Amino acid sequence: MKAQLNPERTIAELKDLRSLTGDANGAQRVAFTPTWLKARKWLRQQVADLPLEIHDDAAGNTWFTLRGESEKALLIGGHIDSVPNGGWLDGCLNVLAGVEILRRINGQYHGKPPVTVRLVDWADEEGARFGKSLFGSSACSGNLDMNEARGLVDKQGIRLPDALAEVGIDFERVKASGKELKNAAAYIELHIEQGPVLLDLDLPLGAVLGTFGVERHAITFHGQAAHSGSTPMNRRKDAFLAAAKMAQEIYHIAERSKGSDGDGGVCTIGSCITKPGIVTSVVEECRITLDQRHLDATKLATMLAEAKAASERFAKEGNVQVHWERLWQIAPRPFHNDLINLCDESIRETCGKSHRLPSGPLHDAAEVAAAGIPTVMMFVQSLHGISHNKIEDTKEEHLELCVTAFDKLAEKVMGWIQKNS
């Protein structure tokens, strides 16, 4: 068998998958649906001539294993599921690049690489149907909240455990998938950036430092409703005024969170509800939501503390009360330094210049990293800086570059595993 990597074949396969499982509105491979099952069946056909062991684990993740001299395994991850009306690259690019790498490794090492290489197609990365992303990988990492997941219901009123039973998965056993990580020595994942950073830098590829930690809160200011005509400006307890000052402040907080490398966090006030919410009354109650993200846990904590202090200052200035409520939080998941360096090196060898960037969105890689396995991701530039949309796109020359660079990374990480075990 020829050992030659063929990135053009990956692009052709992405197009085949698109015509098989997409329509005029985009990709339709929502997890646990017939179209998703069709995509997975197709995927198995693509690797039928390789000497792989293939099985689904207890959480419905599919594992394609090429046994090596050592049991220590390099894991390559992706997800073939998509959001409804999704793009043609999100998730499946990672999987199909992994397929091409398996072909190259199998050819080069005559079916027996020095370490075991495993491609995993995670189940329901997107969480499009039940509103909970990273299902398969969080079951595998052990982080899945079983009580929360047990209660999830889709728009048709179908419970997650029942939907899983439909495709042969026993919900109560999904965490048994954790045994798949037993010999995992490293995990790598390729993904489209889904943002504009590489596009703005005019660079095709980047090494990902980790996924952002997130602090999500509701902040409610309580003032006093009063007639908009009869209440002098200096007598008001205006809940909206205090909340509105936060809008400017979060830009200063984000600016101050920048490190020496220029990488900072982001803050978003995503919603604002006023009561009584009529044109003739001073606002009595104003509830805003604040989403803060940073790659550095200490800096994330500082951003949160600064927002709290500012809200109290603005409340005092306006003679109103403020109340905070945590909606959700997740710790930053920094990737492995050695692997980040190898990723950088692979990119530079492929296209001359690399860039290191954090990931705003969460990925399956964050779950694997949380399970303590050395992890890194590679990003390829997204055109329009957009995804989860049928206009999601990446230049074909960049797709070829990413398969080449990702393959180099796989080879380097195999060497790293041998050296470190």
Ligand SMILES: [Zn+2]
């Ligand atoms: Zn994805």
